[in-house]
Amino acid sequence: MSTQIQAEHFTNALYTLLDETFDNVQGYFLDGGTSMFETLATISAAEASVPVGGKCATLAAQVKHVAFYLDVTERSVRTQQNERQDWGKIWRETAAVTPEEWEAIKTELRESYNRIKQLINDTVEWPGEQHIGGAIAVIVHTAYHLGEIRQALCSLKP
Numbered sequence: 741m742s743t744q745i746q747a748e749h750f751t752n753a754l755y756t757l758l759d760e761t762f763d764n765v766q767g768y769f770l771d772g773g774t775s776m777f778e779t780l781a782t783i784s785a786a787e788a789s790v791p792v793g794g795k796c797a798t799l800a801a802q803v804k805h806v807a808f809y810l811d812v813t814e815r816s817v818r819t820q821q822n823e824r825q826d827w828g829k830i831w832r833e834t835a836a837v838t839p840e841e842w843e844a845i846k847t848e849l850r851e852s853y854n855r856i857k858q859l860i861n862d863t864v865e866w867p868g869e870q871h872i873g874g875a876i877a878v879i880v881h882t883a884y885h886l887g888e889i890r891q892a893l894c895s896l897k898p
Contacts, residue, residue, distance in 0.1 A: 747866055754860055757879050761886065762853050769883070776806075776886050777850070783893070785842035789835065792892040799889055801834035803845050806885050810852035813878055814859050817871070 760766050762776045780803065788800040797805075808830055816822050837845065856878060866872050 747864065750866055750872070751860060751863070754875055754879075755857070758853075758857065758860075761879050761882050774886075774890060776882065776889075777846075779886065779890055779893070780846050780849075782897075783842075783889075785837050785839040787893075787896050788842045788845075789837050790892070790896060792888055797831045798835055798837070799892055800837045800842060800845055801830055802885050802889050803849055804830045804834050806882050807845070807849040807852040809881055810849075810856050810878065813874060814852070814855050817859060817863075817874065 756766065757768060760768050760770055760775060763778075765772050765775050765778075783799060785800075788803070789798050791798050792802065808825075812825055860875065863871075866875075
């Protein structure tokens with residue numbers, strides 16, 4: 741009996757959890773209709789412009805941050821370089837958005853997500869804990885921000 745996880749099993753589980761996080765709830769950890777893109781479809785530009793909790797960054801900034809995180813992760817894995825990032829820029833610069841800007845932010849997130857799926861598809865081997873941890877962190881990080889977005893919606897849509 742092997743003590744190693746087959747790459748195919750890990751990759752399939754990763755795809756399933758990413759799909760749940762972003763698109764299609766399957767019951768692993770989200771309730772039906774609460775994936776990232778299902779949630780974002782219910783948010784107007786005006787709502788996306790409201791700071792989370794009244795004091796923090798806007799919902800739009802939360803979404804831009806997730807897209808940025810996905811892009812940095814994808815670039816880092818592909819280039820094997822960890823360039824210094826200005827993680828605070830999005831929080832400082834993303835405020836009120838127009839309907840067009842809000843749609844562009846959601847499109848940017850979709851494109852970033854698609855690149856992460858392609859990265860996983862291109863990964864035939866998971867050589868170590870750092871790669872596996874990074875892949876899992878994408879889900880955990882996104883789920884955290886999805887929770888913040890959904891919690892903020894509770895105060896916007898009583």
